[in-house]
Amino acid sequence: MELKDKYPKIQAVLDGESEGCIVCADCLDVMKEMPDGCVDAVVTDPPYGDAETHGKHLSTVVSRQALGFNGISKRECVQLAARFVEISKRWTVFTCEWHFLEALHQTGLLVRFGIWRKPNGAPQFTGDRPGMGWEAIAICHPVGKKRWNGGGKHGFYMHCTETGGHPTQKPVALFGEFVTDFTDSSDIIFDPFCGSGTTCVAAKKLGRRWIGIDINEEYCDIARDRLLGLEGKRLGKLQKHKGFFDVED
Ligand SMILES: C[S@@+](CC[C@H](N)C(=O)[O-])C[C@H]1O[C@@H](n2cnc3c(N)ncnc32)[C@H](O)[C@@H]1O
Numbered sequence: 001m002e003l004k005d006k007y008p009k010i011q012a013v014l015d016g017e018s019e020g021c022i023v024c025a026d027c028l029d030v031m032k033e034m035p036d037g038c039v040d041a042v043v044t045d046p047p048y049g050d051a052e053t054h055g056k057h058l059s060t061v062v063s064r065q066a067l068g069f070n071g072i073s074k075r076e077c078v079q080l081a082a083r084f085v086e087i088s089k090r091w092t093v094f095t096c097e098w099h100f101l102e103a104l105h106q107t108g109l110l111v112r113f114g115i116w117r118k119p120n121g122a123p124q125f126t127g128d129r130p131g132m133g134w135e136a137i138a139i140c141h142p143v144g145k146k147r148w149n150g151g152g153k154h155g156f157y158m159h160c161t162e163t164g165g166h167p168t169q170k171p172v173a174l175f176g177e178f179v180t181d182f183t184d185s186s187d188i189i190f191d192p193f194c195g196s197g198t199t200c201v202a203a204k205k206l207g208r209r210w211i212g213i214d215i216n217e218e219y220c221d222i223a224r225d226r227l228l229g230l231e232g233k234r235l236g237k238l239q240k241h242k243g244f245f246d247v248e249d
Helices: 008-014 027-033 058-067 074-087 098-107 172-182 198-205 217-227 237-241
Strands: 020-024 041-044 092-096 110-117 134-140 156-158 188-191 209-214
Touching (some): 008 209, 020 217, 074 092, 209 217
Antiparallel strands (some): 110 134
8 A cells, every 4th residue: 555545644745735744653654655755854853761771760761651652772763763864855853862873873874963952951850960951963864965054053952841741842942943954945844753743833833844643642632733723722623623734644
């Protein structure tokens, strides 16, 4: 079966017939069906920060389980990045564990790594070492000529954390800066781990098109609400989504 049969909402965006869609699915399945170079950019936030990183800290493992999704391993991160770079015509930008960066660099996929500085990040509660206060951003591109909209600026992004309906929701301003720097007007931006749809909200606000996938139906609903400007408001499902844009799988 082809993409248009399995995921017609995604095909409609690729064909220019739809502004955007949120699809509830396993992105690994969907990405198998997506042709290479079918989107302009991948901007995403895979699950990370798992037992591999914090293996000795039970509380972190438990809290990860409570989130309902496990963090990807270094190997999975490299495999995902390789597929992202095939699917994207140009940039792939995603948040990740800082210690995955060397593996990404070894593959030749990584063009640069950036930093998300979180001025309101949690302090070091133990007080026995510096707090973290930042997260890594992997910036990848296929081999060949590169172009971005940031001119000579540094890959340093300073935005406060935000809370919302998703346990690891990222700031719209941060993802909006990625969208502005790495994509152009009307570009199709793909977020295979869209959660509450932060990338898609930023894309919509900035006049881009979007394809968001999340495996969790509840997060997909939050994303759809946000895209409709209904964040936090609970209308009936039919009334909520009728006639706006695609909300089916
Ligand atoms: C770090 S969160 C993304 C949060 C998002 N940036 C936001 O601002 O809300 C990662 C998301 O990946 C989703 N996820 C995990 N495995 C997945 C898979 N195989 N396919 C699609 N989504 C998946 C989880 O449900 C979770 O919502």
